[in-house]
Amino acid sequence: MELQKISSKGPRNSEETAELVNRRINLLTLHLNPVQDNPVQELELLRCAGKMKAINVSTETLSEYMRGKHRDIQEEVFAYFNSRPELQTPIEISKDEHRELCMKQLVGLVREGGIRPFRYVVDDPSKYFAIAEAVGSVDMSLGIKMGVQYSLWGGSVINLGTKKHRDKYFDGIDNVDYPGCFAMTELHHGSNVQGLQTVATFDPLTDEFIIDTPNDGAIKWWIGNAAVHGKFATVFARLMLPTHDTKGVTDMGVHAFIVPIRDMKTHKTLPGVEIHDCGHKVGLNGVDNGALRFRSVRIPRDNLLNRFGDVSRDGRYTSSLPTISKRFAATLGELVGGRVGLAYSSVGVLKIAVVIATRYSLLRQQFGPPQQPEVSILDYQSQQHKLMPMLASTYAFHFATLHLVEKYSEMKKSHDEELIGDVHALSAGLKAYITSYTAKSLSTCREACGGHGYAAVNRFGSLRNDHDIFQTFEGDNTVLLQQVEI
Structure with a gap:
């Protein structure tokens, strides 16, 4: 590289070339044959092992300082999995086996290990993230699955819903009785959330929202927990309100809705919901990513997560925020x-x-x-x-x-x-x-x-x-x- 740089400046005489070659050889020699009497002092090698004087460091104090006040709960996570060798992920494992093991790991940690991450998502986020770091070091698929359950699915209910939603869903999300999904990304829309095409049309006759996937590009894609374990999904869709003019409906922008996708007892897919498996991935195969399509799926009006916008029984829309863009910004801000x-x-x-x-x-x-x-x-x-x-x-x-x-x-x-x-x-x-x-x-x-x-x-x-x-x-x-x- 050095030869190329200098040679690009123009031709060199034989003495300059020889000097350059010798310098380069000496530098390379330092990597392979370190010597005590090194004339190029700025390149003298540091002795990291064996020859250096031992430094007394309190690993306990350093670890406590680095890992902070939540070190104890991280140790609880490690202790639980160290005591359950059957829950440790083997090197060779199939996709389906990995998914089932990942679910057992999460359920075991919560119900047997007594680690309840959901309780810290809002009240003490630093503690939640400390748990997530420890869990992810055990198996990154487990860390992501926990994030889907508590930060995404659970977080959307807490952050975008109101008291009625927390009262109804908190305990089930917390103990994993209500495994759920976060259905935002679509086949044709990922980063551009405002461009989502899934629709939720209010039906004033039945007091319900009708969730529809209008085309293949609007299929919810890469949805964690959807392929195998999820029973609910927070579905992001355009809220459509019927009008009495020629327009027919008014688009109120993207809102979030709780949509049941599987029967709580039989675990069978509910009518109007189509679930497909995204299959084997480059990594994170312990997470069951799936695709969701909705064909006129009806949900109660109360399933609208209504913190930033609500619909009354007679179909009137109310919000503390005056515009679609402000409501959208507030919604995404709560998901940061x-x-x-x-x-x-x-x-x-x-x-x-x-x-x-x-x-x-x-x-x-x-x-x-x-x-x-x-x-x-x-x-x-x-x-x-x-x-x-x-x-x-x-x-x-x-x-x-x-x-x-x-x-x-x-x-x-x-x-x-x-x-x-x-x-x-x-x-x-x-x-x-x-x-x-x-x-x-x-x-x-x-x-x-x-x-x-x-x-x-x-x-x-x-x-x-x-x-x-x-x-x-x-x-x-x-x-x-x-x-x-x-």
Whole structure:
């Protein structure tokens, strides 16, 4: 690379070329044969293993500082799964078996382990995200399934509904008696939520909404919990009110509705609901993603999540917010927690990968001076250049996402408009930047471990595959970065 840069400036004489070649050879030699008397002091290698004086560090204190006040509940999660080897995900497992195991893991953690994440979604978000990080480190599919159940399906009921919805659904969501889905994304619309085509038309004669999928592009797609386990779905659809003029209906914009999709006792698909399996994915195969189509599915008027807009018995629409755009912004603003959680969880993945790669690099020895012991590969500058900036970034991202969670928690309590804007921009930027960084770093960590990193037991493959979608869901990274205010 250095030769190419200099040669591009023009022809060199033989002495300059020889000097350049010798310099390059000397630099390369430093990577393979570290010496004590190094004339290029700024390139002197640091001794990371064996030769360095041991530093006394209280791992207990450091761990408590890093993991904060919710360390205890994370330890409860780890203790539960360590005591249940039958619930630990094996390296080789089929899609269907993984899905069933994932559901058993979630139900077991909640009902046997006594960990109730849903109770913290609103009251103590930092505790919820701490649980999510621990659960995701056990199996990322489990972390996502928990997020679908509590942050998305449960969060939509709490954040977009009113007291009647919380009273009716809270306990069932909390103990997983009411497994549910978050049906926003459509086949033709993901990031452009305002362009959703599913419709919910109010019928004043029966006091019901009729949920319809008008075309194939409006099929709800990639819906977690839909293919196998979900009994309910929060469906985002355009609220249509009948009028007495020639228009026939008035479009009031996108609203959220609770739609039962399976019978509570028999688990059979309900009339008018069509469910398809999205099949095997690149990763996260413990999550049962499915597609939902609705053919004139009738739901009670009370199933409208009516915090930002309501319809009376006689078909009149009321809202504290004057326009469709303001109601839409308020609705999406209440769902920003999913984006916060992804940024936080992505750092958790990065922590796992960097720890594995760094520990391996300390123990693995390769090459060295003649007639002397081989050298830890973390003593080589090339390995340090791979891992040390990544380790530093992991610490930076850890504290950045803790700050984001604090801001988010404060926002949930105060509902301050300026704070809402800050959290939106921060969560969009950090989610996009951190997930992209982690995705690239996972490959670097695998490469840093050489051939051993390619073994499935070392987790790099599953971590890389499971995490890859983090760059897409809860907002495509390219789109999110355009929402960040500079």
